[in-house]
Amino acid sequence: MNITQHIERGCHLFPDKPALIFEGTTFTYAELDRLANRVANGLRELGVHRSDRIALFLPNIPEFIISYLGILKLGAIAVSLNAMLKSSEVKFILDDCGAKAVVTTADLVKNIPQQDLPQLKHVLIAEGTATEGTSLAELMANASPSARGIEMDRYAPAAIVYTSGTTGFPKGATLSHGNLISNSYSQQHCCGMQAEDRILLYLPLFHCFGQNAVLNAGLNACATLVLHRNFDLTKILKSVTDEQITMFFGVPSVFLVLLNMDLPKDQLKSVRFFFSGAAPLPTEVAQKWYDKYGLVVHQGYGLTETSPCASYNHDYIYKPGSVGTAIENVEMKIVNNGKEVEPGEIGEIAIRGPNVMLGYWNRPFETAEAIKNGWFYSGDIGRMDEDGFFYIVDRSKDMINVAGFKVYPTEVENVIYEHPAVAEVAVYGVPDLEKSEIVKANIILKPDCNVTEKQMIAFCAERMAAYKMPKTIKFVDSIPKNPTGKVLKRVLRDEAANEAALKKGNAAVGAIAKPIPLVATTSVPSNDTSGGGVLKSLGNIFKRRN
Structure with missing residues (x-):
């Protein structure tokens, strides 16, 4: 298996269908696949091999997606860095994962202390003039557009997404090809993503929500992704209308902003599905949204360590204030002092299933603390009702x-x-x-x-x-x-x-x-x-x- 089989499937079934739209430019599934192939072949020429870590220090631009797919086709590991990080933070992550190359922009390269990273062999500039490093466009121009994602074991690492550690140092949640494929199918199924959908993607691609729950799930459904560089409200609303967006993924603060704008009811009429994640959606906001638009804002629960989706407040029975029930093939329970508690009782949320990460990169002690007998202990405090619906009560670890x-x-x-x-x-x-x-x-x-x-x-x-x-x-x-x-x-x-x-x-x-x-x-x-x-x-x- 290889997670990039989703783009290859889209290329085979819908070669001329728009896969990605960005600032007036459209990439069909065939074009996106060929560009990813060029990245894979270009990296191979640079000496990148299976399991090498390649960092993505990029904003929301097509080159992030193209590079991400190319890295994974090659069997290398994509390491996502928050585009807001400063030099010392970037150094820690690149040093921790042992990145062999990094794809970045002319604006962000100044935050990469290359002289302090002896293992970093290549800096590829994806946007702007490459005054230092190598132009990604030139690398791709000299590479073949033909490639196939190499077969990987389901437990082979595919991506490392860094999340802050309780010791104050970021930890790399290592997600396998099996993790990503399983979660993509689950997200697609829960949200009802279809090939006809047009999905708005303004969430940061370096964040697990945008990268896996939207990007990978959307490509898995052979849908069209409408990518935005950032959250520009005017452009977002225009895009919803012009591109006839059908699926809108956001965070609670976005829905709050939209409610406070008092938009006309038909402003979002093309959207059939709303989803809020990354933080709890206040019940009063969810109710006001339903009262105005007649559609629920679906919610779920998950963490970077669970790829990210673990539960979903689904269509069959929607319970306000809940994060829903465990997604397919995933188990969730509430534990206290290692023992499962009765419904209604408060404890720590534990998760087991194909979505649970391999572990924290180079952190065996922290991995053993977090994953016990296959169960990932989230550190989040919650409860479960009689129907198996989960509710977030609080968080531990002072996060x-x-x-x-x-x-x-x-x-x-x-x-x-x-x-x-x-x-x-x-x-x-x-x-x-x-x-x-x-x-x-x-x-x-x-x-x-x-x-x-x-x-x-x-x-x-x-x-x-x-x-x-x-x-x-x-x-x-x-x-x-x-x-x-x-x-x-x-x-x-x-x-x-x-x-x-x-x-x-x-x-x-x-x-x-x-x-x-x-x-x-x-x-x-x-x-x-x-x-x-x-x-x-x-x-x-x-x-x-x-």
Whole structure:
């Protein structure tokens, strides 16, 4: 097997059918397959072999998809990097996976410290003028357009998607060809994807949601993918109409923005299916959407480690607030202290099936901690009702969910500790209507040191991706800890919630007899440096195409 058999099947069955549309350019299934073949053959000429890691440090452009398919046809492993990462973050991942080559752009190549990566042999520039490295277009022009995906074992690694680790260092979730193929078929079946569908794809391709749940599933269905470089609301709405989009995948903040715009009911009339993932969709948002458009926003649950789909709130019985039941061939259960609990009881969500990753790349200890007897322990807290429907209650490990992107406090704390004025820091998440959560930091400064919030945020901006940066910083004299010295993040979250409630109450008192605005902001301000996870990355991180 090979996951790229989906593009080869599309080429055979629908050679002239549009597979990909991007900024006015259409690629048929035959054209997309030939371009992927050129990448595979070009990489082979560079000395890339089966199991070599090839990194994709790219925004949402066709070259991401073409390179991804070419890498996998060759039997190499595609390693996706968030296009917002800074130099030190890029170095860690490329060094950790031992990348032999990286495909990037002229704008992003400056964030690749080539001199510190002796194993990195080739830098391929996919967009912009290649002042350093090799032009991907030239490599492809000199390569044959004929190739077939080589046969791989179902357990052979296909992709590595990095997710933050509890130690503050990213971990590479290693997904096999079997993982990707199984999950593609399951997603296609659950969502009812058909060859006639036209699927909007603005979610970042470096994210497991966009890469597997939309891209691979869409190609598996021989559907047409309408790719957007970013989340530009005006262009997205125009695309829905002009391209007659039938399937719309998004994150909760996108649906909230669309609701707040008070669009005409017929604005989205071509769309037959809506799906929200990457973060919990508030029940009130789901209800308002149904009340307005008469269609549910389908939801599911999954993680990068589960390829990503694990459950789906399906058509037969749709339960508001639930993430549904386990998808086909997958089992889910709620456990407490290693034992399965009764329906209604709260515990950790565990998952077993063909969607569960092989493990974390070069992390045997973390893999053994996460996967036990075939069951992946998610670290997410939930419950299951009598009908087998699952509900997310909370998350453990103090992970912060910034619009679908995982941010672990330790990773941010490690950066802030690099500042010479910082004595102690605690990073935690606080609720946010638009982004699910935002990052907040409590900092104790060293004696006689004086740093402003603005200066500290600027310090962070130079060293980490925007979505990881603290939105607010609070300078404090002490940080709550338990008797063993462990920081009580729960107490910090509660304090932040109380402060927010107090501010809200004061604002309500001051607003008596004043009209209450019913429509919230519909776009992210251009000067907002807070990051914003999936949504922010869609709108602000990618440069215009040269």
